[in-house]
Amino acid sequence: MPGIGYEGTYRVRETLVEAHRIAWRRIAEPGAWLDGARRVAVAAEVRAAEDCALDRERKAALSPFAVEGEHEATDLLSAAEVELVHRLTTDPGRLSRAWTEGLLAAGVSEEVYVEIVSIVCIVMVIDTFRRSLDLAPFDLPEPVAGAPTGYRAPGARRHDAWISLVQPEDVVESDGDLYGPTASPVVKALSLVPQAKRDYWDLAEVHYLPGSEMTDFATDVRAIDRMQMELVAGRVSALHQCVY
Amino acid sequence: MLRASTEVSGAEFDLNAVTGAATGDGGIEGGTLLHAFAEAVTLRDTARTAELRDALVEALGEPAMIDAAAIAAAFHGFVRLADATGTPPAGAAGGQVTMEFRESLGINEFYGARNG
Numbered sequence: 001m002p003g004i005g006y007e008g009t010y011r012v013r014e015t016l017v018e019a020h021r022i023a024w025r026r027i028a029e030p031g032a033w034l035d036g037a038r039r040v041a042v043a044a045e046v047r048a049a050e051d052c053a054l055d056r057e058r059k060a061a062l063s064p065f066a067v068e069g070e071h072e073a074t075d076l077l078s079a080a081e082v083e084l085v086h087r088l089t090t091d092p093g094r095l096s097r098a099w100t101e102g103l104l105a106a107g108v109s110e111e112v113y114v115e116i117v118s119i120v121c122i123v124m125v126i127d128t129f130r131r132s133l134d135l136a137p138f139d140l141p142e143p144v145a146g147a148p149t150g151y152r153a154p155g156a157r158r159h160d161a162w163i164s165l166v167q168p169e170d171v172v173e174s175d176g177d178l179y180g181p182t183a184s185p186v187v188k189a190l191s192l193v194p195q196a197k198r199d200y201w202d203l204a205e206v207h208y209l210p211g212s213e214m215t216d217f218a219t220d221v222r223a224i225d226r227m228q229m230e231l232v233a234g235r236v237s238a239l240h241q242c243v244y
Numbered sequence: 245m246l247r248a249s250t251e252v253s254g255a256e257f258d259l260n261a262v263t264g265a266a267t268g269d270g271g272i273e274g275g276t277l278l279h280a281f282a283e284a285v286t287l288r289d290t291a292r293t294a295e296l297r298d299a300l301v302e303a304l305g306e307p308a309m310i311d312a313a314a315i316a317a318a319f320h321g322f323v324r325l326a327d328a329t330g331t332p333p334a335g336a337a338g339g340q341v342t343m344e345f346r347e348s349l350g351i352n353e354f355y356g357a358r359n360g
């Protein structure tokens with residue numbers, strides 16, 4: 001795949017390089033609810049959001065709802081889908097249940113919502129990593145033709161999150177590898193669309209920690225110890241005003 | 245997670261540092277640099293990020309700087325995942341995040357805690 005590589009000043013561990021290659025290729029392929037062209041369009045909107053005047057104005061406002069204006073639809077994404085991508089990219093700490101319900105009422109299905117969230121998060125992780133090393137963002141991939149699978153986890157229900165998810169006891173064989181008998185809330189968040197969940201977590205675990213290591217605070221698997229890792233994680237989360 | 249890891253290690257660390265309410269490395273090797281690096285990356289301060297990259301490589305080594313960058317980037321995804329889906333904080337960090345703990349760190353003052 002052209003434009004994907006880490007030749008440069010720093011030696012990036014190979015597991016990260018490989019995870020980025022896989023994640024970038026997956027963005028271009030048909031997903032569960034979006035085809036490759038729509039998935040790449042989501043990735044493009046993540047980057048477009050950074051130069052969006054409406055997003056900047058909302059971000060600067062005391063309340064994002066105090067600013068009038070709406071995003072416009074593109075050839076491949078509805079106005080509501082563009083709103084989801086832009087707000088999630090630029091102002092994630094001020095989303096609300098009412099805002100999410102507004103997007104669902106505007107025609108974004110729960111399944112499409114989850115798949116878009118997964119893609120936005122993947123692009124944010126990879127673009128942020130490259131920016132932090134003073135590397136240019138990867139070129140967007142060329143979409144791969146094909147139809148989405150249309151798979152929704154049959155055991156997904158509304159619980160206490162804003163979007164339906166699958167509890168461990170409701171996982172069925174057709175969901176594929178989702179999680180074991182227990183899972184933290186954030187691990188379950190994208191489970192409505194198992195492939196979207198896997199796409200995100202396959203990348204996230206290489207960046208942070210494999211699921212099996214997350215509650216093992218005594219073993220260090222990275223080049224910084226667990227306290228150092230959690231200090232970085234905590235500061236990033238606090239700056240985003242993340243309540244999780 | 246930071247609280248749990250400090251408990252396991254036996255180190256003492258002022259958790260208010262993550263919200264900016266306290267400063268210093270608190271006994272974490274390279275803590276001041278890592279804190280500043282996470283902040284510079286999140287605020288997209290290119291010059292400061294470059295300066296801190298060099299400082300981290302000097303202090304902790306290049307693999308440590310790479311992993312600090314990887315974790316900072318990862319949490320640009322985790323926060324969006326949690327925020328977009330309204331993932332409830334109950335049960336986070338193995339259920340160790342109590343309302344009292346959140347209150348003590350000022351997390352309950354965040355927009356999402358008041359308006360989610």
